[in-house]
Amino acid sequence: MEKIRVTKEFTFETGHALYGYDGKCRNVHGHSYKLSVTVIGEPITDQDHVKLGMVIDFGDLKKIVKEEVVDPFDHATVFNKNSPHIELANELESRGHKVILADYQPTSENMVLDFASKIKKRLPDNLSLHSLQLRETDTAYAEWYASDNA
Template sequence: MRITRRLEFDAGHRIPDHASQCRHLHGHRYALEVTLSGDVIRADGSPLNGMVMDFSEVKAIAKTHVVDPWDHAFLVYRGDRVIADFLTGLPGHKTVMLDVVPTAENLATLAFRILDPLYHDSYGNHLRLERVRLFETPNCWADAVRDGF
């Protein structure tokens, strides 16, 4: 069985070498979809009976470790020197310094790597992270899938 929880956040970025609009400083309403697979838990009397994982728990992990750190932050590539230095010089600015350019592909991969060890198979139901889908816009997204990158 697969289950998915969607979360949204706002962040700024730019793609320094982009041929078109994305080289400018701008922001997006991003959406993050976390898909887990596992067996449906069969345990009468358990609050998890009939579930792969409680959706609120799926959300809590993604919120704490990806959405809260990235929400209303500027996601900047460390190698984008002028912008990285500028943001570093802004007192108290919420900046997320990345080793890769902040494309949807790279952000999806990063989110997958952050979240993968956090979704444990605590109930012996083979729970695991299968996919992180990162929407940069409603029409553009990237999928980081297990064994797929």
């Protein structure tokens, strides 16, 4: 059977700051992120299966990505937990703001690595994560490909 790639796109708003960075992004700011998630697998051929012909139901992929990425990161502010931003993070949380303290510098590159790890763990055994594209702006994005990380 031939393999097919299926892609679903997501959008979410997230703030962050890059501690130690030598440019404007050291300041707290936000982005309207666009995430494209591509999985690869064989379409279901069982004539009696309710999802005949699908690699994955788009709704099932949406549920995974929303639970692992979109819902936690949407309208949150992400800080590296090892940075002095921890004081700001604590203040924001005490005022009811959604804050994520990450084990990494919250660049698009590191975020896409984090997202790939989370999504891969949730996919059914018959599917593989093929690629992710995390668009920070209309002209800047980071990509993750399984083939680059085999």
